[in-house]
Amino acid sequence: MDQDQVLVRINEREASTDIALSGPLTVDRIEEVRVGLLRAFALGKSVRISLAAVTDVDLTGLQLLCSAHRTSIARELDLRVTSDGCPALSSVAGVAGMLRHIGCPQDGCGTCVWKGDSALGREAA
Numbered sequence: 001m002d003q004d005q006v007l008v009r010i011n012e013r014e015a016s017t018d019i020a021l022s023g024p025l026t027v028d029r030i031e032e033v034r035v036g037l038l039r040a041f042a043l044g045k046s047v048r049i050s051l052a053a054v055t056d057v058d059l060t061g062l063q064l065l066c067s068a069h070r071t072s073i074a075r076e077l078d079l080r081v082t083s084d085g086c087p088a089l090s091s092v093a094g095v096a097g098m099l100r101h102i103g104c105p106q107d108g109c110g111t112c113v114w115k116g117d118s119a120l121g122r123e124a125a
Contacts, residue, residue: 005029007053008036016046016078022053025061025089033061037068046078054083057092069113070106081113 006023017040021033040047049068054061065081072079083089093099093114103112 006032008033010036010040012043012045016048017041017043018048018050020050020053022055024056025051025054025064026056026058027060030060030064034064034067037064037071041068041071041075041077044075044077046080047072048080048082050082050084051086051089052082052084054086054088057086057088059092059096061089062093062096062098065113066104069111073106073109073111079111079113 006021006025006029009020009022011018011020019036019040023029025033037047037049047068049065068081069079071077098114100112100114103110103115107115
């Protein structure tokens with residue numbers, strides 16, 4: 001795989017749809033990821049996103065993760081995001097001020113991917 005290419009692997013399971021992302025989660029490649037996420041949510045199952053193999057992240061990538069969370073809330077689907085300590089994600093999320101103690105106003109169900117002990121590296125329910 002080219003270092004500047006993002007790879008979106010979708011694996012449909014009985015109860016969930018798993019997405020494994022690798023490569024950059026940046027503005028140049030974000031459309032591919034957005035389309036993959038929409039395909040996953042269209043299946044109507046819980047969505048699990050693995051970011052362990054992401055090599056680069058910018059603000060657009062962080063915003064897309066927030067958008068995925070809002071989509072899961074709107075469609076009443078469980079979303080789990082794991083990063084396995086992805087250094088690119090943790091450094092950008094920290095600098096951007098994404099790590100938080102409470103979720104955003106849309107997070108009425110308390111499932112923000114950036115909140116508390118769940119953020120970055122462990123599953124967010």
